[in-house]
Amino acid sequence: MVAYRVDVAGDLFKALADPTRRTILDELTERSGQTLFEICARLSMKHRLGISRQAVSQHLAVLEAAGLVESRREGRYKFHDLNTAPLRRIAERWLAPDPSGPEESTP
Amino acid sequence: MVAYRVDVAGDLFKALADPTRRTILDELTERSGQTLFEICARLSMKHRLGISRQAVSQHLAVLEAAGLVESRREGRYKFHDLNTAPLRRIAERWLAPDPSGPEESTP
DNA sequence: ACGATAGGCAACCACACACTTGCCTATCAA
């Protein structure tokens, strides 16, 4: 059987394709466990990004779907933590030719 | 001085965001130095991708702009080679916190 | 010279996606 490797990389690369999302990852790298409003404030202040709260929320949803961010709810706060695990697997695909084949399931 | 790091990662991640382009990279990994028509044939045959030659050509242009593919012209043939150098720098950004700061120039 | 092969250029189409707007729910403090 071939094509074992499901293309879960799709979500990952798409998530990383947006500059705002990459900046959010930068912020979470600098300080993990931030809330939505904290991230909004930082993007606005130190990155001069005129962006709405909902936009940031949607970005966080994308990052979470890609497995790059994990969130935990406490009361009315929702904290966001960076998960670098998917990043470590990123380049493997083309750097180390996998014997099982590079096929995707359904591109 | 901060914000030395120009966001050249943008093109890279955008290039990787498309499944067809990732499949092209797979093919070039398996066999480097293919021509446009060879790549077209492989995408069509073993990947069942109904895609036009021009579409593949445009994908190759994107990959080349991202530095992932280099091309050399010989007569009427144009050979495409994989360049994995950009891939090695991919994950560094969030895995190894850079003292110079993670800032982008202009997102 | 002629046709065949390999590739490039430009305009058009359609969908995806980033972002906004408007309104709603939930938790906490007074």
Next chain:
DNA sequence: TTGATAGGCAAGTGTGTGGTTGCCTATCGT
């Protein structure tokens, strides 16, 4: 309970982008 804070949901908009179609140039074989 009331207001403020933190966040969610959903519809609408507009640009970006993957894809196509049509035509053009360049190189090779005969």
